[in-house]
Amino acid sequence: MLGTMRFTVSLLAALTLAFPATAQTAGPYIPKAVELPGMTGPETAANDTWRLRGALNVAALQCQFSPFLRSVVRYNSLIKQHGKEFARAQATLLGYFKRTGAAASGFDRYNTRLYQSYSTFDAQIPFCRAASDAARDALVQPIGKLAVIARAEVAAVRGALTPVDTAMSAMAYGMLGDALTVPGCVPDRRGRC
Numbered sequence: 086m087l088g089t090m091r092f093t094v095s096l097l098a099a100l101t102l103a104f105p106a107t108a109q110t111a112g113p114y115i116p117k118a119v120e121l122p123g124m125t126g127p128e129t130a131a132n133d134t135w136r137l138r139g140a141l142n143v144a145a146l147q148c149q150f151s152p153f154l155r156s157v158v159r160y161n162s163l164i165k166q167h168g169k170e171f172a173r174a175q176a177t178l179l180g181y182f183k184r185t186g187a188a189a190s191g192f193d194r195y196n197t198r199l200y201q202s203y204s205t206f207d208a209q210i211p212f213c214r215a216a217s218d219a220a221r222d223a224l225v226q227p228i229g230k231l232a233v234i235a236r237a238e239v240a241a242v243r244g245a246l247t248p249v250d251t252a253m254s255a256m257a258y259g260m261l262g263d264a265l266t267v268p269g270c271v272p273d274r275r276g277r278c
Contacts, residue, residue: 144216215245
């Protein structure tokens with residue numbers, strides 16, 4: 086018994102020396118966009134509006150590291166301004182999932198995948214900047230016209246989901262806020278100009 090144990094320990098030691106452990110890095114993680122097959126024209130427009138809302142909601146949660154992005158203030162303002170459009174988009178998408186046999190549980194799974202498709206640490210800074218720009222653009226849209234720009238804004242935000250160079254300097258990081266301030270804007274205590 087003792088001889089078998091010595092042999093096993095010796096074998097494990099030899100294998101450990103022959104195959105040393107190496108650190109493995111998976112590289113940057115960029116989630117894929119969520120696609121819904123067989124949508125009608127109105128469902129596609131509703132999906133674009135809903136995807137924009139999802140991206141900006143993730144940004145409101147993920148981009149609070151920079152007060153210059155104003156992600157929470159812009160998201161909350163967007164919900165107030167375009168709330169009825171978001172409600173119509175949600176109702177249309179629920180109709181899509183009912184039509185395709187997935188019903189409300191399909192819509193829940195879709196929302197989970199949608200939110201995950203925007204959440205990544207490896208591209209957080211460009212995502213946050215693009216989402217801030219998209220929110221600003223959405224806020225200047227007249228009520229009832231959000232779907233007009235939703236597809237282009239979602240494409241811009243998705244396009245920003247590219248990994249940040251690991252050598253990005255603190256100087257470049259600090260300049261992120263400078264490019265996002267509104268000239269002549271001195272925010273009040275609620276963050277409004």
